[in-house]
Amino acid sequence: ETGVTQSPTHLIKTRGQQVTLRCSSQSGHNTVSWYQQALGQGPQFIFQYYREEENGRGNFPPRFSGLQFPNYSSELNVNALELDDSALYLCASSPGTVNSPLHFGNGTRLTVT
């Protein structure tokens, strides 16, 4: 059973640029969530995708957008990067049931300079 994989592991971008982060969900999981974790903080929910549709969103501006593909992999896109976007971005997959545990990937460390 393959776990959640994310790419790239590290990324450095300049303020104002755009970035795309990728996530492959665990086999058999059709729900993907994205979280932002600043240093020393807990993960913050960005949004969730279920069967290619967004079905929940946290308090993040529209420049954070996402996609889920038919194979349940997912992308997180961030436009007009700001310095405060520097964080660890975590992808988590789960089966469709809402009470199921989240299976996290190791994340992408994004640094915005």
Next chain:
Amino acid sequence: GQSLEQPSEVTAVEGAIVQINCTYQTSGFYGLSWYQQHDGGAPTFLSYNALDGLEETGRFSSFLSRSDSYGYLLLQELQMKDSASYFCAVRVQTGANNLFFGTGTRLTVIP
């Protein structure tokens, strides 16, 4: 607003028992979860309480009191590998598996 409060740091001796408390104030409540995260690693699921009471999984137990908006994680027979950050998290939205996480408790296990 929404808030989850848990101690920022706890130190305990190997072999001992430690309890990490979590109090919450959220707009919705659909269950309390606990996750463990080692430095540089991914959060991993430990336990979930939807109803009041104690859930036990091996050395770890978790408790919930919805009337007190309070829960705790109990770790028994502490091992050095238990040194990590522990997060409580509340599911705040029905129909979606999104979680509101606390700021985490850093547990250090000493010999």
